[in-house]
Amino acid sequence: MTATRCGSLDRVSLLPALTGTFGDAPDAVRLGDHATDFAGLAETAAALSRRIGGAKTAAVVATSTLETVTAVLAGLHAHVPVVPIPPDAGPGERDHILRDSGADVLLNATTAPAGVEAVPPGQTDRAPWTEPQTARTALILYTSGTTGRPKGVPITGDAIAACLDGLADAWDWTSDDRLVHALPLYHVHGLVLGVLGALRTGSRLHHTGKPSPDLLAAAQGSLYFAVPTVWHRVAAAPEAARALGTARLLVSGSAALPAGVFTAIEKLSGQAPVERYGMTETLITVATRADGQRQPGAVGIPIKGVETRVDGNGALEVRGNTVFAGYLGRPDATAAAFTGDGWFRTGDIATIDDDGVHRIVGRASTDLIKTGGYRVGAGEIEDALLSHPAVHEAAVVGRPDDDLGQRIVAYVVADTVATETLVQHVATALSAHKRPREVVFVEALPRNAMGKIQKHRL
Template identity: 65%
Template sequence: MHGPTVPLLASLTAGADSADALTVAGRPCSREELLGAARAVAARVAGAPCVAVQAEATLETVAAVVGGLLAGVPVVPLPPDAGPAERDHILRDSGAALVLGPGGDVPVDIRERADWTGPEADPAATALILYTSGTTGSPKGVEIPRAAVAAGLDGLAEAWQWSADDTLVHGLPLFHVHGLVLGVLGALRTGSRLVHTGRPTPEAYAAAGGSLYFGVPTVWSRVVRDPAAARALGTARLLVSGSAALPAPVFRDLEKLTGQRPVERYGMTETLITLSTRADGERRPGSVGLPLPGVRTRLAETENGIGELELCGPTLFTGYLGRPEATAAAHTADGWFRTGDIATVEPDGMHRIVGRASTDLIKSGGYRIGAGEVENALLDHPAVSEAAVVGVPHDDLGQEIVAYVVAEGVSERTLIDFVAGHLSVHKRPRRVRFLEALPRNAMGKPQKKLLPPM
């Protein structure tokens, strides 16, 4: 089994340092300063069963997370905009003994120092408990072991040629895999400089002068609508998109404005990042690339080259906290994780995600159709800025394809015919509804279950 050879936090004290090794929302600090503040946190929380962190975009959040990891205590990031019911559920379900940060039990001060020392925790121990979005019930706590975090970050460092020479720029939330694990722990592990912009605006990205940028599709859509900001990213080494499918038109606009094709990758809370295109490899619109080291993939119940993606490898979670039945249901009899995502694998091994099994695999007239393919076709129309496609029960077809779009100056019939001209005729929407905006979550993913009925 592929696994990390370097403990999760060993690199914190390695390599060169600078006064602005980390900058969060305009506030810089060195790695030495961060480590001093984190040790002060570790001294306070050592021995706790787990701790929650008010995960605002601040240096204090970074120090709190690193402090928990130094102490070998599982860390539970709390979304700062969580309502009382969600917050109470996470705290109760996780059993967090302390809340770190503003309004919590333990204040965090980036200027504080402590000489706390302790052994590196067991690689199998839980590093983070990340809560799912709760689209199928109450959010579940996903237990991420320390070894999985280290393996995932080392795999990405290899795939993206990510090193201490880089400056990573992003403005993503610090309670998700993308913003926290990749965007903070990844920078600390590789030794790269980190600039967290506070908010991921085109202007902030353009001013940061990074070599490596992370963004979700919503961020990149805004960047390409600001050509001056997009062109400023032309000196970067790598632009990385994830957390949702990057629309093909945005991919092409980024290439046109920055001179480079973005890297797309795939992962989940339960798996961290498992697939990615490579810094030195081909980058195709819609492709999330090849498995990272040690990761294996397969498609279940394949029909017409489409099937549910299943995974195994060193980056996977231990289980859902306190929910053995849910953990068992998420795995096959031979131990592979069921992602719930529908994928295709091209002859050269490149993977494409075409949607969720629950909402994006449409069975219409005997055909299996991925909603993502139809959405990309709609987005190729110049009048369409957003698109979401679903299958709706139909007496004759089983399901009919229905599109929700944000568009101006175009008719339903024009869009139906446009898709029929780009894809197979059976993949065209039968109905189109126009909206002011698509419902989305904090990471920019369309929330199809919140779409209004036709």
């Protein structure tokens, strides 16, 4: 096959693989044991879109299945913003997202709260596919709740196209590639890059279901996406790591890749991984190029259409085609997120060398924890802990962890209560991956004169 690349920032066709631009194959899109061709996926999604036409917003229970991909595409086809919800979200987290987004349809579900229509999976009808309008809001993704409840981030098709075209240029990503990953389908990494990226570039997609090193190796991809936790496990499985030596590019993202894992993957597979950087609000803005220098801790240079700078305190700011316009229904938060001249404040501390190579060296606050590839907000977990009747005070921090990158540690002032009770309380209220891995009971939390908790003293 001759490699084909989608034209840069093609506003006419957001997902050209669904219109036959790149040809087709019976297993063009595979998730676990289930596969379909591009044409079948497009026609099934178009049929499902008839069920949700006229809806304000369509939420999707984002399991790692073909049904989720179909549901997301149905929303895009119907010009209805799609809100992915983690399948393990607790009732509080799910209900907040449904209310805040104004969702009136919940796809991939058999039950839903009052006022929301549940549409179960299992769509089998077919209908003609037409491309969505890229200027519209395509997705509403939710932040990690760093300082309270998660905020909605509307993302347009134009921003998605800009991000994916920038990465296709940086990574020489084409229709000749076979993309393999096992990422969750409710955030930028797994959904935008890992699904819509394949449908924009025409690369074949194989989602292995579970992030098992053996399954990833057996998929025989040319392009791999994974989070540092998965790369750590691949490095600990030498046979699987060596099998990835036939791949063209190994990409790590969602958190910093430890230098030891970088070195181990390079030694076993014969090639160094590349890293990239982004946020929900900006999509991916910085990436190590396939033909660039690969260094541990370096996340690369800005993709096409993106500019970066650091302020006087070393905090990274970005602007460009991938950056969102503002939080859903949160004008105050939006105003605080941008500088007076229109740059988005990432909150991350970065360095930029003379060649433009970026390194993310820290967080402007201690309230964002990167664990197992997830960005988890300390504030959301603290709110969940405080909802337990035995807990009086709570502070959550991230601590270094060889496997997870950071593990979630909760310091609590509480009446007599078992550690496991609090862990399960959080896992039930929120998503399971947001539960504390350690609970430390203290008599009081350290505070300054203004009453603010001093987390650096914990």
